[in-house]
Amino acid sequence: MTMKTIAIIGAGPAGMEASGSLARLGYHVVLIEKEATVGGHLKNLFQLFPDRRPGKEILTHLVQTIKHPGIQIKVNSEVSEVQKLDNSFALKINEETMNADAVLVTTGFDLYDATEKEEYGYGIYPNVITSADLEQMFHNGKVVTEEGKTPKRVAFIHCVGSRDEKAGNNYCSKVCCVTAVKQAIEIKELLPETEVFCYYMDIRMFGPYYEELYREAQEKWGVMFIRGKLSEASQNMDGSILMKAEDTLAGKPLRMNTDLMVLMAGMVPSASSKKVAQQFKMEEGQNRFFKSADNHYRYNESQQMGVFIAGACVAPMNITDTIANARAAAVKIDEYLKN
Amino acid sequence: MWGFNITKTRAIDFDKNNREPMMEILRLEPSIRVCIACGACTATCTSGNLTPFNIRQLNVFMQRGEYQELKKEMHKCMLCGKCTLVCPRGVNLRHLILKTREVLLNEEPLFAQN
Numbered sequence: 367m368t369m370k371t372i373a374i375i376g377a378g379p380a381g382m383e384a385s386g387s388l389a390r391l392g393y394h395v396v397l398i399e400k401e402a403t404v405g406g407h408l409k410n411l412f413q414l415f416p417d418r419r420p421g422k423e424i425l426t427h428l429v430q431t432i433k434h435p436g437i438q439i440k441v442n443s444e445v446s447e448v449q450k451l452d453n454s455f456a457l458k459i460n461e462e463t464m465n466a467d468a469v470l471v472t473t474g475f476d477l478y479d480a481t482e483k484e485e486y487g488y489g490i491y492p493n494v495i496t497s498a499d500l501e502q503m504f505h506n507g508k509v510v511t512e513e514g515k516t517p518k519r520v521a522f523i524h525c526v527g528s529r530d531e532k533a534g535n536n537y538c539s540k541v542c543c544v545t546a547v548k549q550a551i552e553i554k555e556l557l558p559e560t561e562v563f564c565y566y567m568d569i570r571m572f573g574p575y576y577e578e579l580y581r582e583a584q585e586k587w588g589v590m591f592i593r594g595k596l597s598e599a600s601q602n603m604d605g606s607i608l609m610k611a612e613d614t615l616a617g618k619p620l621r622m623n624t625d626l627m628v629l630m631a632g633m634v635p636s637a638s639s640k641k642v643a644q645q646f647k648m649e650e651g652q653n654r655f656f657k658s659a660d661n662h663y664r665y666n667e668s669q670q671m672g673v674f675i676a677g678a679c680v681a682p683m684n685i686t687d688t689i690a691n692a693r694a695a696a697v698k699i700d701e702y703l704k705n
Numbered sequence: 706m707w708g709f710n711i712t713k714t715r716a717i718d719f720d721k722n723n724r725e726p727m728m729e730i731l732r733l734e735p736s737i738r739v740c741i742a743c744g745a746c747t748a749t750c751t752s753g754n755l756t757p758f759n760i761r762q763l764n765v766f767m768q769r770g771e772y773q774e775l776k777k778e779m780h781k782c783m784l785c786g787k788c789t790l791v792c793p794r795g796v797n798l799r800h801l802i803l804k805t806r807e808v809l810l811n812e813e814p815l816f817a818q819n
């Protein structure tokens with residue numbers, strides 16, 4: 367019997383972990399990544415919630431996982447054509463054609479484009495940044511305003527582009543509440559004199575030790591939480607930002623100036639996932655992420671026979687869940703190929 | 706003993722409150738059911754920034770069958786519709802306010818429908 371081949375599209379945490387699992391099960395894996403390097407969004411994460419472990423540590427571990435003779439990695443590569451055969455797929459990649467007995471789609475997410483929420487001023491006022499921009503500042507070890515000053519106040523705005531009908535996304539992105547709390551603590555560590563506020567509608571601390579991190583932010587670091595959605599922001603003469611919200615617990619409109627405003631931009635299905643969906647005739651759910659064949663029993667199966675899904679292209683999820691999900695998909699693919 | 710009978714309780718007596726007007730308002734404009742009390746409407750409200758008028762809170766009172774405050778405050782709304790524009794849940798606040806006024810203040814409907 368010849369060795370069976372699995373094509374995995376997208377080399378973020380999901381694709382990398384699944385590659386390792388499948389290779390160890392004895393399959394031949396072709397891992398296809400459109401960017402020049404593997405790692406997906408994990409590449410940009412300085413420290414991970416909830417334990418503040420360096421993102422690099424997990425990335426190194428995953429890179430180790432895919433160093434396996436059964437795994438062929440193709441970076442700067444995309445599937446350009448798909449042909450469905452009887453029990454397999456013919457895929458065209460960089461002018462070469464390969465045959466895959468099963469396909470695993472792990473194309474991940476894109477960050478919500480915060481310029482779409484014009485009333486918040488991202489892309490207009492330089493001191494309005496996203497959580498991803500702040501993560502980059504932590505990488506560089508320096509958090510300063512556009513004017514090069516140490517911010518005396520930093521405000522985090524939860525739910526930007528998530529839970530917002532006006533943005534077209536009714537779902538919750540799941541990871542941004544705890545990311546805001548993590549980043550708030552990082553600011554306090556770096557700049558103890560800086561005041562930090564979080565503007566939230568609901569605080570969602572779904573994972574182990576997330577609630578504890580929230581409590582630590584309040585107790586140890588004095589981060590303040592204001593329950594209200596930002597309605598709009600404008601720029602002052604000195605470049606600082608004027609925020610308007612209701613302090614719903616006080617029952618009054620509230621105004622506050624801040625030197626830096628951080629938007630917790632949510633997750634949206636990636637643009638390239640859409641392309642893959644068309645190529646493989648996969649269905650999207652109401653939230654536009656990939657639709658599972660069954661939400662409980664067949665979570666990693668798409669509606670298309672032989673095409674599997676895992677990670678943040680299925681729903682917003684953290685790295686722990688992404689890794690577990692990728693392994694679950696590997697087991698499903700193994701069962702599928704053995705029958 | 707003094708005063709105990711005359712001082713009205715501050716608690717919302719949900720079971721005693723007349724919920725019929727509320728049910729009627731919710732029938733005429735059901736979208737308020739998905740409100741998550743984020744306060745974006747109140748924050749942007751022209752009237753709310755000048756007076757104690759708080760549209761988010763008033764809608765909570767309405768849904769608990771407490772109409773005292775609403776009857777006093779509803780006229781302060783200028784029907785500018787800014788609240789409807791910012792609502793992340795797509796609540797049709799402007800229409801809700803019109804219907805609330807009709808039901809509670811017996812105002813004539815602005816339009817023939819509903």
Ligand SMILES: Cc1cc2nc3c(=O)[nH]c(=O)nc-3n(C[C@H](O)[C@H](O)[C@H](O)COP(=O)(O)OP(=O)(O)OC[C@H]3O[C@@H](n4cnc5c(N)ncnc54)[C@H](O)[C@@H]3O)c2cc1C
Pocket residue numbers: 375376377378379380381398399400401404405406407408411413414415416443444445472473474475476477497498501541545632633636638639641642676677678679683684685686688
């Ligand atoms: C601001 C922020 C902070 C976060 N912080 C944390 C944290 O501290 N801890 C934590 O657990 N999680 C965190 N997360 C979540 C974490 O980023 C995700 O759980 C994880 O990246 C999901 O992995 P994935 O492989 O499913 O998707 P991605 O990381 O999105 O990877 C997808 C990969 O697929 C590639 N790809 C896409 N389409 C194609 C295609 N058509 N062909 C080839 N390749 C393709 C992409 O280039 C990418 O490399 C954070 C998320 C955000 C937004």
Ligand code: SF4
Pocket residue numbers: 524525526528529537538539540541542543544568569570630632
């Ligand atoms: S995780 Fe928190 S910030 Fe993110 S969308 Fe959900 S509620 Fe909003």
Ligand code: SF4
Pocket residue numbers: 739740741742743744745746747761788791792793794795796798
């Ligand atoms: S903006 Fe919408 S969701 Fe928020 S409090 Fe007002 S009505 Fe409710």
Ligand code: SF4
Pocket residue numbers: 746749750751752753760781782783784785786787788789798799802
């Ligand atoms: S329509 Fe009424 S409640 Fe809404 S913002 Fe205008 S004044 Fe305020």
